[in-house]
Amino acid sequence: MFNVLIGGAAGDGIETMAGILEKILLRSGFYLFSMRDFMSRVRGGHNFALIRFGNQPVSAHRDTLDGLVVFNKESYFLHKDCLSKNAFVLCDKSLDIAGRNFIKIDGKKLAKEAGNPKSISTVYIGALLKLFGISDKAAASVLQEKLPPKILDANIAAAKKGYAAADRRFSAKAGTTKNTMLLTGSDAMAMGALAGNIRFYSAYPMSPSTTLLEFFSARSGAFRIGVEQAEDEIAAVNMALGASYTGARSMVGTSGGGFALMVEALGFAGIAEIPIVIADIQRPGPSTGLPTRTEQSDLSFVISASQGEFPRIVIAVKDHADAFYQTARAFYLAEKYQVPVILLSDQYLADSAVTIPLLDTKKASRYGAPAARKPTATAMQDYLRYKLTKNGISPLAAPGKSVSAVRADSDEHDERGVITESAEVRIAMTDKRNRKTAGIRTELQEPDFFGDQDAEVLLVGFGSTAGAIKEAVEIRNKQGKKKIGALCFSDVYPLPAEKLLEHSSKVRQMVNVEQNSTGQLAKLIRQETLLPCTGSILKYDGRQISPDEILDGLKQLKI
């Protein structure tokens, strides 16, 4: 495995360069995981992409660098402490920094010679390939896919010039990737929605969720989706509820601050039993916080958001494949139980790219069956939209499709959907809605277990830290110390507790690993199971925890 970081200012084109390099690595047979660290500005500042690649599947970033490409001095000083002994630093001849492992290239000159002064980053791509001992034969076709024809030839030449200008340092061995996709968490979630048969998406731009809006906008025609940029998040969610009411599978995407504005409507979905999928792509709060960074601090918030009580489902997607399948499943669950389903992701997962096996549309397709909203009665007097049923699920008809009129109401209502103030009906309706939770529990997916079955210590985590936790567990269990295991939750509310009860009873200690400062998963576990975590590994600086940091955390806990 190799780890290379490309750092520079916003506007240096790091995103484009990383995107091209990643695709070349994919086409050359490598597995890779690539993350983004961007500041909240359009030009200047300091951004980087961190690409880890090799001949094994990989699902987290690591801290130690084998190579560092820097567009300015600041980037070098910010990252030099992460350089491994044999690491190289690649930069332009003009930068007045120097050291043992510096490889300096006259990028400007080479780019100019290649025919386009703006192709400097392509020169570096060529150089990087050479440095890692990777053939540049995939470069041309990738450049062709990614760049406009006008500048293609110059960039192909630039890559070649870069390749020629550097010497081999490492001999990266490619893997056996076949039918392997390279995609971001955001792409995966959006395509999961497509698999879930999404018909309507509305949103207000907000990092890091805006990529979803852009994805659906670009494909609304091909996939038959009504997509609208709303005037605010309140409009976005109320639009989605209006569309869903007519039978269109509907979704909104946002981040915590936008979710906050959707809270009132969440309760409306709850009482009116209108299916909806809400994606909260988390970033560090409170409030505007660190808008382009990552955190998992909306869990407590989303499981109890909105006044009053109603069943809901919260799924914290774990990785890119999970984002795909769970998003499709979210539509299925929302429709089946007529509840809001909240998908928690975060900036790390949404913006990071990974190589995974081709996603299985067949597997996902069972979630995508079109809404089965049939006329259930031929005359209005017989149709009970909110029929009191054993499992709490009432017949859901679509207006216009049903011979009967269909009502939706934010007030408490009777079986027909007519407003009521009756105490008896109120109790019956609350109980009916609450009964849905029992059915939801039968559908819950238990967390993944990683590690040693005889572990003494059990780590618990949720969502995007799964990859790092898994890798940390693997590394630790090879070290011959106390064995550890880990449960990584994706379905998180209602909390599936079977494996938790099973494993916790066998270990001496439970430790929560979370990307927040108060241990929100541990709180939820206490509330639902009375099981305490007696140690915590918490990170809340807006940067994602790595396997290395988890191992450090264990050391600090004397585990």
Next chain:
Amino acid sequence: MFNVLIGGAAGDGIETMAGILEKILLRSGFYLFSMRDFMSRVRGGHNFALIRFGNQPVSAHRDTLDGLVVFNKESYFLHKDCLSKNAFVLCDKSLDIAGRNFIKIDGKKLAKEAGNPKSISTVYIGALLKLFGISDKAAASVLQEKLPPKILDANIAAAKKGYAAADRRFSAKAGTTKNTMLLTGSDAMAMGALAGNIRFYSAYPMSPSTTLLEFFSARSGAFRIGVEQAEDEIAAVNMALGASYTGARSMVGTSGGGFALMVEALGFAGIAEIPIVIADIQRPGPSTGLPTRTEQSDLSFVISASQGEFPRIVIAVKDHADAFYQTARAFYLAEKYQVPVILLSDQYLADSAVTIPLLDTKKASRYGAPAARKPTATAMQDYLRYKLTKNGISPLAAPGKSVSAVRADSDEHDERGVITESAEVRIAMTDKRNRKTAGIRTELQEPDFFGDQDAEVLLVGFGSTAGAIKEAVEIRNKQGKKKIGALCFSDVYPLPAEKLLEHSSKVRQMVNVEQNSTGQLAKLIRQETLLPCTGSILKYDGRQISPDEILDGLKQLKI
């Protein structure tokens, strides 16, 4: 103790009639507790007021009626099952209902004779006084206070005619009320805010919080309060934050749905450390729910509302006196810790009226000291608005008052309040903010304990159910069965756990009594203390639980 219910349609003037009757009872030396049950409409439907009075202080309603006044047949049929053996039913001659204990009066005729056909309800007041054996000498002065001069004489005559038209049934003994106030929970809260030195109030109308807006509007000149009806709840809370930033003690009031719209700003208050008091007068959700009724189902919501993490205080006011002192204290705590303080009340408490000893403005005045926002530095470069301190509290200066410029920022910021993306500063600021919780914990008020110190069963509750729980405990402990005790929380988040740990360790079972369907206090207790409630008495039909129903609940739990 006597219990009388006055029922009729919206528009029948029940509110006015009950208000006059209550004040006469007060002036006659009685203690009383009076609640309201109103539908969400302006005319028609069924409303009632339930007045309990006697010679002992009283703090909850009871179910069994000694008297029933009805303006229509429906009201009779709705309440007749609550009539005690000796109870009377008072109604107009024209109503075609009858029975053993019916007392029929020709209200229309008597009112007309008195000089105002609209004074029917005053005729009933006179009759009621007579029926309970209460002198009508306080009537004239109360009518004078409550009615416009134009109709005063006719109403005094009407009361007299009613008095003459009925016969004594009971002999109510007055108490020894002196310096006793009669006020609603909403009045108490508003006056607590005055004691807390409120300078700014903004709100958007929403039942049952609108009475607060009306209270402050009417007194903005006398008490120097900027009061503004905002265009929506988002504006209301952001206005309050703008005003508070300048040093004005600020408050907003709303109900669950409006609180939902304030959630984003709650987090802004959290990160910018702007003091604010937010009153959530609860009503049954989810969503519009039962808009004029009562519930305690916003607890889980408000303790974790908003993305990200920041300290906050949640106080669930227990009764009218508590509403006064706690509201004043809320301003003090908000200012001292620079955190949002959320006051939870509910429709039952807000709209019910009770007799209590004159509120002590001296006692409350220690919460009302004007904001101590001093210029802490003479030049900008020395002033650190978000100084990293041991207790997490940083110097709070007001713009314009300080020589230095003062910043407030919803983004993460450094000590000066300048936006930062630094991981170190982020961690330091999060820790600083979180550290305030330790100080807050030292200020927490432990719950009240009622009942037997050797109780086998411990009831736990929060907020407005305190009165009913207390009375249920008293009744039970006289019955010679298993002894019970109760803890009633007012400070609820952070949760004061001392007494809970102490008492729970001595009892065999803990039972939560809550006005919601999922046991939100029990959840919070599990999360914070790992102590489970093994029985629950939950009510969620929009009507407040009575001591009788708690006793029933205990029976059903075989306690």
Next chain:
Amino acid sequence: MKNNTFYSTETAWCPGCGNFAILETLVSVLNSLKKEPREILLVGGIGQAAKLNQYVNANGFSGLHGRALPAAVAAKIANESLTVIVNTGDGDSYGEGGNHFLHNIRRNADITHFVHNNQIYGLTKGQPSPTSAACSDLPSAACNINSPLNPLLLALAAGATFVARSFSGNEAHLARIMKAAVAHKGYALVDILQPCISFNKVNTFAYYNERVYELEKDYKPSNREKAMQRCTEWGKKIPIGIFYQAKAPTFHERRPEIFNGTPLVDQAAKAGELPKLLKTFL
């Protein structure tokens, strides 16, 4: 009870409220459309006006206070075969919902918006709404200390393609305007003067009756500037009628790549479209 008539049921309004005439007129207009109840969707927010859809036999969506428009527009987007009509209050439409009012005008979806403008918050018992008379003009318990909004002028400024005013006390006029609004292709606003007998003691039936008059027979609603002038007349005389109407592409017409006549809700992505997309990530 036939299911193809829009009968109305018992209401919770105050006897004498201006809402009754709006309800009756709407029911008659619906009956005249020759559609079945299931083809009509009535949407409301929260308030006295918003309760209307509960009293009519048709699809009914009673959403959140201030949020009727986004839900209504999206329902139309998802199923264009529905005739979508919003009935809601002045507080709901211009207060809490003000931002949606502005931006849904810009969308020009083919829906109708009837605002029951009683110049007060009725359901919450009498606070001033954005259209309540200014205290400086007509001091009263619930007057507007801030300057009131003129919703018609605002709609025109935001680019609305159908802007009208009517009065619940003139049912014939109201029926005519309602029909024209429903027939209009695009977003149609009708601000309906509606006395609230319980809380608005200023803008009563008598107040409106005295002042309201119909726009001249030869008034041409095609001139926006003229419309802006006329809709600001408010004092001794209050004109009612269609102030402005214009043709402009609707929400659906602006997006021909998605809307092809078949409601979205009845469509699905072409089989094989997703696998094809996935392959682009290889």
Next chain:
Amino acid sequence: MKNNTFYSTETAWCPGCGNFAILETLVSVLNSLKKEPREILLVGGIGQAAKLNQYVNANGFSGLHGRALPAAVAAKIANESLTVIVNTGDGDSYGEGGNHFLHNIRRNADITHFVHNNQIYGLTKGQPSPTSAACSDLPSAACNINSPLNPLLLALAAGATFVARSFSGNEAHLARIMKAAVAHKGYALVDILQPCISFNKVNTFAYYNERVYELEKDYKPSNREKAMQRCTEWGKKIPIGIFYQAKAPTFHERRPEIFNGTPLVDQAAKAGELPKLLKTFL
């Protein structure tokens, strides 16, 4: 670094951004006011424009996206001795914040609102804002498929008492308008055309430079109808200047029972007022 000058610090804007000229002009205008930094309060929401207050030595309130106006108005209510100026974006002001825009015009508090109108969402990297050009007029990556808003017309329709437009490329004009806006008693809106060089490839410096012209010397900003006409001119020619200015009671003047010159924040209820009130409940 003197604390009575409004020096500006390093920014996070793109080199070449139109915001720089606005910042510099504002700093010079502030300096001309002869006030100290502590007497000035700069308020913003979230966005590139909203960052401005972080770059000026004065009190700074960086609130929530879309919510600058309510906070600014309330700060003025609580402490009328502060000079309150809002700098924020078109998305912030007319999109997320649209409802506050409407209703704060009605309040007419004495604050100034500078909208850096780059006709785009800058900070979130290039989505259309409510003022982006219509796709039917100028198709581009971030054009407006819905019809765009004209913020000046809207402000006039909502009853604003000072409505102006300027251009960041004409600093002299901008300074003049800014000064007049700050001097205006009541709510003053200045919509400032501000090229975003990174995302708005349509409304560039060249685009504006070609079209922008100053309102005629003899243009009288006292006629609202005229102002409504002139502010809709947008095409080959785009007028800048003060379209409308009128005298009207401010928020404070409308409430003489509360505002007596001493800032609210420095007041307290009279001693004994609360005990007196409590006694009325006996």
